[in-house]
Amino acid sequence: MAERGGQARRGPWLWGVVLLVVLVAWACGRSGDTGNDRTGGATGATGSTRKPEASAHPSRTPTTPTPKPSPSGTNTPSGKYDPAAYAPQVRARAAEADVSPRLLMAILYNESYKPHDPALERAWQRYKPGAAFGIANMHRAAFDETKRGRAFAGRRWEELPDDRDLAVRAAAWYLHDLARQLPPHPSGPYDKDELLGLGYNTGAGNMQAFARGATPGSQAADYLSRLRSNWGKAGRAVARTGGG
Template sequence: MTDSGARRRWLGVLVLVLAAWFLVRCGHASQPADSPRTTPAGGPPGATAAASPSTPGTPAPVGSSPDAPLPGAYDPAFYAPQVRTHATRAGVDPKLLMAILYNESYKPHDPELERAWQRYKPDASFGIANMHRAAFDETKRRHGFANRRWEELPDDRNLAIEAAAWHLHDLAAQLPTHWPGTYTKDELLALGYNTGSRNMLAFARGAHPGSQAQSYLDRLHANWARAGKSVSARP
């Protein structure tokens, strides 16, 4: 959801946020030796137990699999099964959803670091799909995870992917059957994800995106082949 201009803002205060994150990490490291910590079977040292899945029967979130990475170690391709599942259920292109995850992977997706950043910038987005609170709350009311909270997104990557898929579904429902603009459906949905539904409809009518929206679209194109390879790969 965050455009390329946010990269510069992110880098401008990253040192401050990292300092806060480091203090939090130090606090965790200084806990007594007998403090309880739950490690998933076969998981890497220091991995904590996973958050509960978003809905019964959906793929488990990060941390619940013996092969799950540490929360800060993030590669969108690792979540190809969840992307395929949620995109199919939402009726959107899995390649589009994966390409958006690649677009949104420019910043560290460590839960504690995301919360440190959010304390500095309260309107920041959360989760690996960089979803803002308003978009999440609007999406969850229409679909099967109304009992979930936006604050859970940094810890539950499955929920983040599910919410992004249904948000794309809702954006697609707003598109007209035909539009005079030259953009494809997937391009318009990516622009809608980045800039909002009103701008998406304006682009469909032929409006030209600004530099930030165009940069987001350019990165989508750059990530398209990699996204396709990721979602088509099978274990």
């Protein structure tokens, strides 16, 4: 997940424990909310890899604005989430940001460890204000930093659960920014895509350390292992739409 500091995301096993809590929170939220508040608000801070900043008012839940339609026509998600279904968006946004579509797709597979349902994401975010949003698991701070000066600068982090094209676009540009921070001649054992994947998970500072030969911790190492295991199907997914 894109975070603003150097923390790696929690392992997929955590979601087996918290899903029940999220469902309870979601049910409680639906029974207590009215009008626009039912869409859920978000306080806190991200995906492709930085530590979330604490909210000045963690107990407050601002109203989430109505999401703008996605350029791709994919706006409000429904049904079971499959990263491969978003291959057209991955290819388009990767080309826009000049990053590898295969890497971007592999990251979406890595970040699919939790249920990407807008209502559940917002319910969990109410319980944990620093949680990430969207299919690329991006925190608020990372999204706000990434969008500066870009065509989606007017969009809001709160829209990520509802607009998967926006989530893919933000992740692509986050990878673009990470690539600009890589040392010109890394001395570590990882290639560029592996370093960018680690950077997406742990932040630019840690990515630079790994490029100099530092050893990833257990969570970052697990992220890298899963990225490698997802590499093949990520390539097949983007190739099915005419590229790879």
